[in-house]
Amino acid sequence: MNEETLIDRLAVALAARVASALPVAIDLWDIATIALYLKREPGTVREQMACLPGFPKAIRLPTSKGRAQPLYNAKEVIAWAQSYRDKN
Template identity: 55%
Template sequence: MTENELIERLVEAIEKRVRPPIPLSVALWDIATVAQYLQRDPNSVRERIACLPSFPKAIRLPTGGRRGSHPLYKATEVIAWVEGFRERN
């Protein structure tokens, strides 16, 4: 097998495993993703930020369990919330 053939096979294998990105306009973020975006610890986000009245409301999908699902947040709403804290000159 030539080097080019090997590269082509690797590209094909990678393409089969890589999922296309979800557009930001419809993306839902969990606490870990929100924390990554905010550059904060997930526990801090859960306990100090997500509970703020001004923070975007959670989306909870039905799971059939007692506790319900983990909260999800619209990515665009989280970004807009953060942008609201931009300093004005």
């Protein structure tokens, strides 16, 4: 097998394993994803940010066990963070 064929096979194998990203306009983020975006710890986001009055409201999808983990509209989270940009 030559080098080019090996590279092609690797590319196909990697593409099969990588999840396709949803557009930010429709994606739902959990606390861990928001924490990555904001460069904070998940506990900080959960306990000190998500409870703020202006933070986007959670979306809770129904489950058979009752209470679902909160999800947040990615676009709203980004807009919320951008609202804190310095004005000067």
